[in-house]
Amino acid sequence: MTVFARCSPSTHTRVFRLAVLMTGNVHVAEEVTAEVFAKVLPKWRSGGVTDPLAYLRRAVVNETRSRHRRREHEARVLARWGGEPTVTTDPDRFALAQPLFAALAQLPDRQRAVVVLRYHDDLSEAEVARTLGMAVGSVKSHGSRGLDRLRSLLEQHDPLEPGERHERHERHERHERHERHEEDQR
Numbered sequence: 345m346t347v348f349a350r351c352s353p354s355t356h357t358r359v360f361r362l363a364v365l366m367t368g369n370v371h372v373a374e375e376v377t378a379e380v381f382a383k384v385l386p387k388w389r390s391g392g393v394t395d396p397l398a399y400l401r402r403a404v405v406n407e408t409r410s411r412h413r414r415r416e417h418e419a420r421v422l423a424r425w426g427g428e429p430t431v432t433t434d435p436d437r438f439a440l441a442q443p444l445f446a447a448l449a450q451l452p453d454r455q456r457a458v459v460v461l462r463y464h465d466d467l468s469e470a471e472v473a474r475t476l477g478m479a480v481g482s483v484k485s486h487g488s489r490g491l492d493r494l495r496s497l498l499e500q501h502d503p504l505e506p507g508e509r510h511e512r513h514e515r516h517e518r519h520e521r522h523e524r525h526e527e528d529q530r
Contacts, residue, residue, distance in 0.1 A: 356381075359381075366448075463491075
């Protein structure tokens with residue numbers, strides 16, 4: 345049985361969720377997921393994939409970047425010719441997550457990829473570094489900057505009072521320091 349055939353439904357679900365967070369759009373995420381599995385299949389058949397989930401994660405990040413670059417190019421061409429690009433959203437299903445999707449979409453590609461892989465997929469910094477082909481220090485830097493920017497963007501949609509927000513932020517900072525300390529101890 346091939347690695348592809350052994351790929352569980354939970355793997356597909358994890359890849360799809362990553363795509364949703366990277367694109368902010370369920371329909372686009374479905375396309376990205378299908379495209380990634382289609383592109384990866386030949387590599388699997390040739391035995392070139394040893395860690396399927398890591399390979400799929402990297403493929404999702406790369407496909408998302410490619411689509412983003414294409415979309416920007418199309419928008420420039422349309423603007424040059426006087427057209428207007430349209431954006432499709434699925435507000436019914438993801439209404440509560442819209443502020444998060446909007447904030448994630450404003451992060452640079454690498455920061456978004458690091459934040460999603462690190463905090464949604466719960467990968468270690470080393471695993472994120474391997475997945476994205478970058479140094480662990482770069483993962484830490486992109487993660488820190490991405491989280492700071494994400495916090496800033498989400499606070500604009502935050503119904504908490506400033507004092508409550510500060511208290512929550514302090515708890516989060518203590519938690520992050522504790523995680524870093526535990527990771528350094530390993």
